[in-house]
Amino acid sequence: MISNNTPWSGLEAGKVDTRRVDACARWNWFWAVMPHADAALVLQLSSLPEPAPDLPTLKNLEIRFQTLPGGPILFIRLKDSTQIELFETLCRDVIAAGELAETEAEALERAVRRTFRWHYLLRSARVEALTEDAQKGLIGEIEVLKLLIASLGVKTALDAWTGPSGAPKDFELVTDCIEVKAKRGASQPFVNIANEHQLTDVPGRRLWLAVIAVDKAQPPHGRTLSEYVNEVTQLLEQSDPSAIMDWDLRLADTGYDVLHDYSHRGWITSPSEFFSVTEGFPRITAPTPLGVSGVTYALALSACAPFRTNWDSVRLNLQEAQQP
Structure with a gap:
């Protein structure tokens, strides 16, 4: 019994x-x-x-x-x-x-x-809520996910969101990959690259770097992490309820827990900047010298300026690649 x-x-x-x-x-x-x-x-x-x-x-x-x-x-x-x-x-x-x-x-x-x-x-059985840095990173990925949903549809966008499962890139489509970096709007014009794989080329795919400013705000200003999450949940409930399970599984992999209280911190985002990561782009890539791994470095956005593009250009490339 x-x-x-x-x-x-x-x-x-x-x-x-x-x-x-x-x-x-x-x-x-x-x-x-x-x-x-x-x-x-x-x-x-x-x-x-x-x-x-x-x-x-x-x-x-x-x-x-x-x-x-x-x-x-x-x-x-x-x-x-x-x-x-x-x-x-x-x-x-x-x-x-x-x-x-x-x-x-x-x-x-x-x-x-x-x-x-x-x-x-x-x-x-996660006990601790996401740190502020983790919240900021998740919000950045959610903002790019929303762009992909609007352009490619719910299923394609969610299937592409591979970062939470530990993949080298945050978003991986058949012909394109997108790495997302969130930064403070008023911070030095750098983004942190976590390892040598994040900006390494993937054979047969274009690679884009998305940089989004995510700044703290005291409620009632800005929106909490829970509100960013709920916005997408409501979007899926209206457009494709069957995708909510997939959405929740990916949120779970990020460490987001609906029972945690994120009401004490608001966030404000700015439109994403996009860069085409092609030959000549400033980066450290795999393979690294024998015995060297886990390379982290700060990437100066000023050095990336020649590679700057916009979402409309990225979107057109993505949509053309989806056509049969």
């Missing part, structure tokens, strides 16, 4: 044992204990969706469809029993989101979407 003082207490392991969450609920939610004594939340369905949505593998959660004698279900299983209290909070939030739906299909979509918005808490 699973531990007491949880919704799963009294349910037996060794089989799929369930208890209805609420007899008055609009949809068929069940607390469940799986055969290996794992706690789970089950949504019983009248039929499987066609086509079935993608359900990626998560570190501490399993989420998938299964067909039982009583019909198909979606279940969310906790794989790390030490996080049972947090998992209960997740489940209740998923249920609350699903209960707002008017149809079963919408309830399923809401349940899956909300799970993705929570899963990184179980995956990383």
Whole structure:
């Protein structure tokens, strides 16, 4: 039996044992204990969706469809029993989101979407909020992401945002890469390059450097990091709700946590400057001499002036490359 003082207490392991969450609920939610004594939340369905949505593998959660004698279900299983209290909070939030739906299909979509918005808490258990430097860097990438969404569409833009996963460049498209640097507007005209790979050429792709000024402001001036994030979330909810899961996964990889309080710091941004990183551009690139790695350096923007371009030019190159 699973531990007491949880919704799963009294349910037996060794089989799929369930208890209805609420007899008055609009949809068929069940607390469940799986055969290996794992706690789970089950949504019983009248039929499987066609086509079935993608359900990626998560570190501490399993989420998938299964067909039982009583019909198909979606279940969310906790794989790390030490996080049972947090998992209960997740489940209740998923249920609350699903209960707002008017149809079963919408309830399923809401349940899956909300799970993705929570899963990184179980995956990383991040305690500390992002530092001011990290907030500034994330805001810079969000501002470039918005430009890409407007020009290339939601899916292409989100697929291109590879920086959060640890890729060498912040944005990687089929024919282009973009590295983003945020700086203080009043600071010395330099940007910090974190390693020798950030401005290294990628065979067959153009490389662009985007520099955006992100300055502190005391609320109510400026916008908080949460407001920058919510702007994109609302945009996706209106234009492509299915992309919100992908958006949330990438935010999770940056270390952004919706439960952290960012209300004490506002930020003001300026339009991005763009540079074409081509032959002659001032940079240190890989391969470096044997035994030398992790090279960081300050890049003077004055030395980059001959390579300055604008977003309209970058956008036209990107759009032409997307055409069949």
